[in-house]
Amino acid sequence: MQIENARIIITGAARGLGLAMARHLAAAGARIGLIDIDEESLAAAKATLPGNGHCSRVANVANEAQIDQAFDELVTDLDGIDAVVNNAGITRDGLLVKVKDGEIVERLSLDKWQQVMDVNLTGVFLCGRAAAAHMIRTGKGGVIINIASISKAGNFGQSNYSAAKAGVAAMAVTWAKELARYGIRTASVSPGFTRTELVAGMPEKAIERITAQIPANRLGEPEEIAATIRFIIENDYVSGRDFAIDGALRL
Secondary structure, three states: OOOOOOEEEEEOOOOHHHHHHHHHHHHOOOEEEEEEOOHHHHHHHHHOOOOOOOEEEEOOOOOHHHHHHHHHHHHHHHOOOOEEEEOOOOOOOEOOEEEEOOEEEEEOOHHHHHHHHHHHHHHHHHHHHHHHHHHHHHOOOEEEEEEOOHHHHOOOOEHHHHHHHHHHHHHHHHHHHHHHHHOEEEEEEEEOOEOOHHHHOOOHHHHHHHHHHOOOOOOEOHHHHHHHHHHHHHOOOOOOEEEEEOOOOOO
């Protein structure tokens, strides 16, 4: 698929990886539909995109009605849909059980578990389903890309996040098998530690500890993740695979 004039919807597009992807693809000539829950940041993000014909909608990816409406409206605004990047996600880290002096003092709350599952797993399901339905109706196929994480292999203090990201990667494989007959390709990308606003805001010593674990000896750049998204969209024989972009960290 050619990037130029492609109509691409990106969730969680107001900042971080989502915004980097939007800018990268827009600079290559794509028209972008941005989805985010933060209305003010979303408007600011849209204004920074190069090119013309971009649009946006405020929506909570975990809300079925909001996502169905957002996709309906964005597909109308873009006059179609060629690709979607399911990027929106949150973290609510915590140990499964926290022990002090031999006593359990805290457990990972069901609320923290469910918040992450709602956004990171159910949200991807809802957006992937909406995208697939529109692509099937148009009969022109398309590409669905889920943003997973190297934490899908399991990461200390992230039972909820790791489980959700493993599910995200598994859904991409499942959808590749189910949707190939309609000309729809799917894949997932598992970034390692990447220089987003969240990571950049960490104490310098914490960043140094993280970097020391990475064989490449540096954090990833958002543009490197965006370049992987472009590769998947452009290569018509890529489907059902996860791409770990992590500087050889491999949790």
